[in-house]
Amino acid sequence: SSELTQDPAVSVALGQTVRITCQGDSLRSYYASWYQQKPGQAPVLVIYGKNNRPSGIPDRFSGSSSGNTASLTITGAQAEDEADYYCNSRDSSGNPWVFGGGTKLTVL
Amino acid sequence: QVQLQESGPGLVKPSETLSLTCAVSGYSISSGYYWGWIRQPPGKGLEWIGSIYHSGSTYYNPSLKSRVTISVDTSKNQFSLKLSSVTAADTAVYYCARHSDYYDSNFNFDYWGQGTLVTVSS
Numbered sequence: 001s002s003e004l005t006q007d008p009a010v011s012v013a014l015g016q017t018v019r020i021t022c023q024g025d026s027l028r029s030y031y032a033s034w035y036q037q038k039p040g041q042a043p044v045l046v047i048y049g050k051n052n053r054p055s056g057i058p059d060r061f062s063g064s065s066s067g068n069t070a071s072l073t074i075t076g077a078q079a080e081d082e083a084d085y086y087c088n089s090r091d092s093s094g095n096p097w098v099f100g101g102g103t104k105l106t107v108l
Numbered sequence: 109q110v111q112l113q114e115s116g117p118g119l120v121k122p123s124e125t126l127s128l129t130c131a132v133s134g135y136s137i138s139s140g141y142y143w144g145w146i147r148q149p150p151g152k153g154l155e156w157i158g159s160i161y162h163s164g165s166t167y168y169n170p171s172l173k174s175r176v177t178i179s180v181d182t183s184k185n186q187f188s189l190k191l192s193s194v195t196a197a198d199t200a201v202y203y204c205a206r207h208s209d210y211y212d213s214n215f216n217f218d219y220w221g222q223g224t225l226v227t228v229s230s
Binding site for chain 2: 030031033035041042043044045048049050052054086088089090095096097098099100101102
């Protein structure tokens with residue numbers, strides 16, 4: 001079982017705001033990174049560190065953290081944001097290669 | 109633009125060794141960063157397999173460590189994965205990716221290959 005826990009599925013109405021969460025004890029000490037994966041495609045980095053977006057990622061994507069929970073927020077969700085989202089951070093030993101189980105986002 | 113491309117057999121027999129190569133373009137492996145392998149069984153989540161630095165230093169997922177070997181060829185700007193004694197449970201899309209330093213507080217996998225499906229079946 002993963003040391004990072006995500007809700008399996010989340011839905012949001014078009015244009016509304018949605019928060020996707022990732023829980024784990026290591027998140028009290030370390031940042032998470034977030035990846036968007038559309039069907040048949042490779043994951044794409046959308047957020048890393050405290051709240052950093054790679055070039056080309058829309059500013060409607062943002063990241064935050066509180067206690068043992070990291071969050072990815074999409075403000076004004078678009079149809080093209082429908083995808084699976086994975087968080088990544090460190091395990092209890094500090095190794096940085098643990099992924100959450102993923103959250104399937106549906107845009108209604 | 110950094111690009112990664114996986115290559116290798118799409119079908120491997122049980123008990124045999126899975127071998128994949130990741131060719132990197134747009135960036136010299138010798139310039140830095142780590143280079144890793146991640147897999148995704150059909151319909152399931154992501155699992156990190158292991159990573160290598162250009163010096164040859166490696167990190168492996170403890171659950172796979174006994175079967176995994178990752179190597180790098182800086183002259184060809186590519187790195188490779190070998191997974192021995194495969195079973196049907198190793199059927200997955202295998203991705204190669206670049207990631208930041210192990211100690212980077214902003215750790216991330218910033219470039220990924222398109223992935224290659226490897227099926228383990230007789």
